[in-house]
Amino acid sequence: MLQFYFKKYKMYVAIAAQSVALYLCERHGETFNKYRRFFTQMIINSVGAKVKLNGVIDEDTDILIINHQSMFDIFSLEQAIGNDIRFIGRTGIMDVWPVSRIVDVVGHITVDQKDSRAIIKLLKDVKVCKGKKVVIFPEGTRSQSGKIEPFEAGAKLLVEKLKLKAQPVVIKNILDVYNESAKTAKSGTIEIEALPPVVITDGWYDQIQLQMNETFVKK
Numbered sequence: 316m317l318q319f320y321f322k323k324y325k326m327y328v329a330i331a332a333q334s335v336a337l338y339l340c341e342r343h344g345e346t347f348n349k350y351r352r353f354f355t356q357m358i359i360n361s362v363g364a365k366v367k368l369n370g371v372i373d374e375d376t377d378i379l380i381i382n383h384q385s386m387f388d389i390f391s392l393e394q395a396i397g398n399d400i401r402f403i404g405r406t407g408i409m410d411v412w413p414v415s416r417i418v419d420v421v422g423h424i425t426v427d428q429k430d431s432r433a434i435i436k437l438l439k440d441v442k443v444c445k446g447k448k449v450v451i452f453p454e455g456t457r458s459q460s461g462k463i464e465p466f467e468a469g470a471k472l473l474v475e476k477l478k479l480k481a482q483p484v485v486i487k488n489i490l491d492v493y494n495e496s497a498k499t500a501k502s503g504t505i506e507i508e509a510l511p512p513v514v515i516t517d518g519w520y521d522q523i524q525l526q527m528n529e530t531f532v533k534k
Contacts, residue, residue: 322493322500325361326387327413329354334416342420351398351421358390362493363502368395370509376448377479378441380470380513381486382463382527383452386414387493388486392450395507400448403437405456424449426469434472441473449479453524459496463528471520474513481513483523485530 333354340347359366364387372379379400381392389402402409403424409415410425418425424440426433441449451473453466474481487506494500508530513519 319498319500322362329357331413334413337420355393365504366394376482378449378481381484403451483510
């Protein structure tokens, strides 16, 4: 457990340093993007992780539908896919310093589920991100049950309303490397698997959940 807290401390120091460095830079300029890559690598290294992407993220994909297990998902995905992506997350998590500073300067999207107009704001925010890849966690919260939890309706609505090209992606073993609930951290490789882009037909949303579950449990 001592090793876990030591690695967690290093990770949060790196996150705090990133929030300060990005705040002092011109947003999305050359130095800003260089710092993002540098600190993403530092955060991954802080827990002794490596990231392996299996498959290909299509260049023209608008939205990535990804299972969610840990805050560490975000840094692993940035390492595998690149920094020019925008995450959708709930207030209460993404508006706490130092993460909130990074969310603000990068332009990640926050959703206040207590706001009855939240879905309208979300549609507008995602539309503004056209040309960048948006990441949504369809379960709506972190799952540490060893399986992918049922999907909420938000991702389906975004894809169909905005006619987005969607691609499912599965993070397979991140809790084996860094598990905040169990307070364990050990060196290892996080596997991220890109599945084929979605063809929008009747039942597509249920189908990709089945595909993602099958991929998640496959050794």
